[in-house]
Amino acid sequence: MSQGDIAAPDLALIAGTGALPALLMRARPDMLLCELEGFASGIPGTEPLRFRVERLVPFMTELTRRGIRKVCFAGAIRRPKIEPAKFDLRTALLVPRIMGAIQQGDDATLRAVIALFEERRLEVIGADHIAPDLLGGEGVLCGKPTETDRKDMARAAEIVAALGAVDVGQGAVVARGLCLAVEALPGTDAMLDFVATTRPEAHRGGVLMKAPKPGQDLRIDMPAIGPRTVEGAARARLSCLCWRAGGVLLLDRAAVIAAAEKHGIALWGVQA
Structure with missing residues (x-):
């Protein structure tokens, strides 16, 4: 039809x-x-x-x-x-x-x-x-964020807010307090590929934070996280993937959780 x-x-x-x-x-x-x-x-x-x-x-x-x-x-x-x-x-x-x-x-x-x-x-x-079920809420979906992850999340949230204020991007990667990359026009996948290829192989851990821009109209271009995002985070050797609760879509929640559990990545929705 x-x-x-x-x-x-x-x-x-x-x-x-x-x-x-x-x-x-x-x-x-x-x-x-x-x-x-x-x-x-x-x-x-x-x-x-x-x-x-x-x-x-x-x-x-x-x-x-x-x-x-x-x-x-x-x-x-x-x-x-x-x-x-x-x-x-x-x-x-x-x-x-x-x-x-x-x-x-x-x-x-x-x-x-x-x-x-x-x-x-x-x-x-x-x-x-x-599809309201796609909206990422607050809380940990899998894994257990460490204290280091919590500090990195807070730092990444500050960076994403600053990026959004100048209309640049909706994501950032922070590891042990250092910003490894920020999202720009090429998008989240490109940001994660950059981290994967530029950080030393022995370096592991870190947080990807996704959040809307301050004051963003969420009817268009709401940030999203999918299984591909988790795979990119795994290649970048991150330990935690975070989002602002109520402001990010989780595409295929079951597959996102399965991929995160496979790679040992915590999934965490925060009121940042």
Whole structure:
């Protein structure tokens, strides 16, 4: 059955790459799946509605025509290549506004995107509203953080807060009080690969901390931790993976816990 055959869905999923879109479609299979051209979600058995940034207004109009009232953004999307010749007039009129937001950073860009949809009476909701079980809570899921881990977590939380204040990243790695790496545009996996290849082989332990940016609108780009994150932490020889409770998604919780137990990594949600 194609997405167009589903009876009157009122919710659209604007999907990027990664594991999250498929998890959300599993939770709400009645959603209208939408994809930006060039960023296929790869969800099997679906026929997504595809769109281009240059024709954003016609896309939003089509959502309204189909009875969509709410949209959820999920998955990774890089800034696409823009082809000026493909702009329609209504979308072209938005370019100065969008470009101004892009120059202010990722948070401003995301807020501008939310505003564009809401101005057309399309409510933007977070992934946690569709699948609340994905939200990482407070407490230790496995392992036992050491006193050193606790000190490293506190230091990493300070660093992540400072990074977020200047709209840089949502993660940091700290070992014995020293910051080994911070998350930037390449993302968490690249940060962990850097730690794995640059720290001495004999050095072990340390904490990865993930948290939203201060004041971040969590409806878009909520930080996430998945089995791949745990594998990266294992390659980096870390001992603990932490997140701010209520502000980070755990993608496939059972698999995350299994991977952490396999590698002896503690999982810890904190009110940092």
